[in-house]
Amino acid sequence: MERVPVLKIGDILLVSIQVDMQDQTALALQEDLADRIVATGCHGVIIDITGLDIVDSFVGRMLSSIASISRVLDAETVVVGMRPAVAITLVELGLSLDGIRTALNVERGMELLALARAAEPDDTGFDLGLDLDGFGSPATP
């Protein structure tokens, strides 16, 4: 069985799927990614599917699972590079890819992750529900 390589670039894990994956390969990718997120502490995952000429319900479910697993591990997932014909087919198939962020290409995906990271109130990953406006700015006399 082939394995899909997971690359670390800065604070981001990049997966570029280039092969017609067997179901087992897709499941292995899910596990590899979870391991790598924990091992590296990365906060973003980009999955490039430019190389996929179809996304069926199995791969669609894998993408949704990866997004959910990453979120639990404090990382955001962006799926990039979906071909137009694949998008049309996915919608007709009935897959909604719930909870998945998408971007047109890797560059836009990285921008999206940077924005998502910047919007977080602190680096712990917890939202304490505190109003942190002005937090860290010089105290007013």
Next chain:
Amino acid sequence: MTAEVELGEPQAVPISADEDVVRVRQLVRTVAVATKLSLVDQTKLVTAASELARNTLVYGGGGGAEVTVLDSGRRKGIRIVFADDGPGIADLDLALTDGYTTGGGLGLGLSGARRLVDEFEIDTAVGRGTRITVTKWAR
């Protein structure tokens, strides 16, 4: 329908393991390109074939797919037959409902595949296996 002619011999792929689903996709893609289906129609047919080949493996316990190029006189098409000797489908209406699954999947395989092709026929009975025939015509 009556004037349909088969072009060439059907090409058969046995489905008994994970990698056979990939083989079915590759064969259908090759034939769809050769038959000059549009890119969107190629994508739809290969996706439908992937769903049905997986069903043949997972629910039917294995079987086979047969791909045939058709000529209706006006246009060309591709017919794929998926057959297994598995347990069959007890409640076909339910099996064709979006979101219904007995296998832990999304329940979109059968219903979704039906939406992606032009013609969809299913012949199944409990204990007799399942035979699904799909056809996609070039536009």
